[in-house]
Amino acid sequence: MKLLVVLLALLAGVWLWQRGRRLKDHRDAAPRANHKARALPMVSCARCGVHVPGHEAVVGRHGSYCTLTHRRESEGE
Numbered sequence: 001m002k003l004l005v006v007l008l009a010l011l012a013g014v015w016l017w018q019r020g021r022r023l024k025d026h027r028d029a030a031p032r033a034n035h036k037a038r039a040l041p042m043v044s045c046a047r048c049g050v051h052v053p054g055h056e057a058v059v060g061r062h063g064s065y066c067t068l069t070h071r072r073e074s075e076g077e
């Protein structure tokens with residue numbers, strides 16, 4: 001009878017441990033997915049090679065630039 005109680009306690013412990021681990025995995029996975037969605041695409045300046053976030057880049061005819069100055073210097077506008 002004692003052995004049965006110990007066995008049940010062990011099974012309950014393993015069940016709780018696996019349940020807790022699954023919940024933790026789920027919590028860990030969610031922020032990673034959000035972070036990936038928030039990550040900004042980086043583009044490099046066609047003039048100097050500096051990497052700037054896509055929404056800050058100046059788009060020209062021959063590529064993206066870090067500043068208007070570099071677009072002007074590269075494309076002659």
Ligand SMILES: [Zn+2]
Nearest residue numbers: 045048066070
């Ligand atoms: Zn540049």
